[in-house]
Amino acid sequence: MPAPMTETAKLSQQIVELYERLSSWEQDVVKSSGLSPAQMHTIEIVGHCGAALRMKELAKKMGVTTGTLTVMIDRLEQQELLRRSPHQTDRRSYLIALTEKGRELFAEHHQYHLRLTEEITATLSQEERAMFSAVLGKIIGQM
Amino acid sequence: MPAPMTETAKLSQQIVELYERLSSWEQDVVKSSGLSPAQMHTIEIVGHCGAALRMKELAKKMGVTTGTLTVMIDRLEQQELLRRSPHQTDRRSYLIALTEKGRELFAEHHQYHLRLTEEITATLSQEERAMFSAVLGKIIGQM
DNA sequence: GGATATAGTTTGAATGTCAAGATGTTTGCA
DNA sequence: TGCAAACATCTTGACATTCAAACTATATCC
Numbered sequence: 429m430p431a432p433m434t435e436t437a438k439l440s441q442q443i444v445e446l447y448e449r450l451s452s453w454e455q456d457v458v459k460s461s462g463l464s465p466a467q468m469h470t471i472e473i474v475g476h477c478g479a480a481l482r483m484k485e486l487a488k489k490m491g492v493t494t495g496t497l498t499v500m501i502d503r504l505e506q507q508e509l510l511r512r513s514p515h516q517t518d519r520r521s522y523l524i525a526l527t528e529k530g531r532e533l534f535a536e537h538h539q540y541h542l543r544l545t546e547e548i549t550a551t552l553s554q555e556e557r558a559m560f561s562a563v564l565g566k567i568i569g570q571m
Numbered sequence: 572m573p574a575p576m577t578e579t580a581k582l583s584q585q586i587v588e589l590y591e592r593l594s595s596w597e598q599d600v601v602k603s604s605g606l607s608p609a610q611m612h613t614i615e616i617v618g619h620c621g622a623a624l625r626m627k628e629l630a631k632k633m634g635v636t637t638g639t640l641t642v643m644i645d646r647l648e649q650q651e652l653l654r655r656s657p658h659q660t661d662r663r664s665y666l667i668a669l670t671e672k673g674r675e676l677f678a679e680h681h682q683y684h685l686r687l688t689e690e691i692t693a694t695l696s697q698e699e700r701a702m703f704s705a706v707l708g709k710i711i712g713q714m
Numbered sequence: 715g716g717a718t719a720t721a722g723t724t725t726g727a728a729t730g731t732c733a734a735g736a737t738g739t740t741t742g743c744a
Numbered sequence: 745t746g747c748a749a750a751c752a753t754c755t756t757g758a759c760a761t762t763c764a765a766a767c768t769a770t771a772t773c774c
Contacts, residue, residue, distance in 0.1 A: 435700065440688035442707040444619075447593050449714045450586070452634050464762095466730060476587075484752060491595050496731055498754055503729085520739045520752040545583035548713040552706060557578065560706045563699055564585040570691040571592045607731095609761065626722060639762050641723055646760090663721040663770045720771070730761075740751070 457540050461533070468537065470500055471526070474510060475534030480523035482515065509533060600683050604676070611680065613643055614669070617653060618677030623666035625658065652676060 433441075458468045473489055474481065481489070487497045501524060504510050509530035515521035526534060549557055576584075601611045616632055617624065624632070630640045644667060647653050652673035658664035669677060692700055 436685055436688050439692060439704055440684045442704060443688060445711050446707060450590050455634055491598060493732060494753060541583045542579055545579050545586060548710045549582060551709055551713060556706055559702055561582055561585060563695060563703045564589060566694055567691045568588050636763060637722060
């Protein structure tokens with residue numbers, strides 16, 4: 429007979445489970461786009477951020493080194509999904525921004541996220557949805 | 572002025588945000604263990620599953636090909652974190668299970684997860700925690 | 715008993731990753 | 745001003761991850 433599980437243990441397990449499922453969902457969706465997961469992640473970060481970013485800033489947001497980012501941006505630039513433009517006042521820097529094609533890809537991917545969110549929260553009551561959002565807000569604030 | 576965000580859009584954004592933060596938290600924790608993220612992920616899946624698994628089963632659970640898994644298991648076996656043992660009735664198969672050292676690593680990592688869960692849910696009321704768990708259960712059931 | 719399917723490994727190619735070093739630019743200070 | 749130090753990015757070399765496809769050994773089905 430398994431030991432009784434504490435409330436924290438159950439929550440932890442559920443969070444891990446949710447993470448795993450989101451992860452494999454994302455993997456499936458990305459596969460159909462032709463990009464690698466890391467490439468799509470880059471598009472997502474740049475797209476979500478909105479404003480153009482320096483390499484250094486983007487690397488920090490993504491948790492990779494600038495060396496890694498250089499080749500990532502090279503490839504995405506070859507696919508015309510984003511563009512380096514010279515920084516106005518700092519000639520060492522580039523500003524990274526999505527092209528029109530990149531924005532379209534980002535928008536499409538965003539729609540997938542919205543659809544998933546609708547699906548997985550479909551059975552929640554109005555009250556549960558509101559409370560879930562409030563709790564998520566608190567949790568994210570703690571991290 | 573930004574367009575008003577629908578409730579679904581807000582939830583979607585929060586889920587993405589939570590995912591991102593869990594992801595970078597895990598990356599930091601794994602870095603301190605000396606293993607790569609993929610290696611730790613393998614340990615987590617095998618450890619969480621409990622029973623010994625065939626290569627094929629494990630590959631499916633992890634969403635990788637068996638070819639990928641072969642070299643992953645090779646490396647983890649070299650580090651004595653898990654072991655291949657012959658399948659009792661099918662001589663084509665191995666059963667993959669954690670060693671004592673692997674179980675210790677898994678237990679330690681599991682403790683990190685518990686601690687994180689406690690931290691991020693610390694400000695929730697008893698009621699909120701219960702409801703959050705119930706909603707997570709529903710959501711996971713929908714995926 | 716032989717054809718076919720299955721489990722796992724190997725190989726070759728592409729990508730992702732980092733640390734360390736190189737290049738060009740900016741900043742701070744003497 | 746002019747030079748040293750800091751900074752942003754890129755390059756290089758090494759290794760990990762990943763897949764598809766070919767390969768080996770075993771199991772299953774007729």
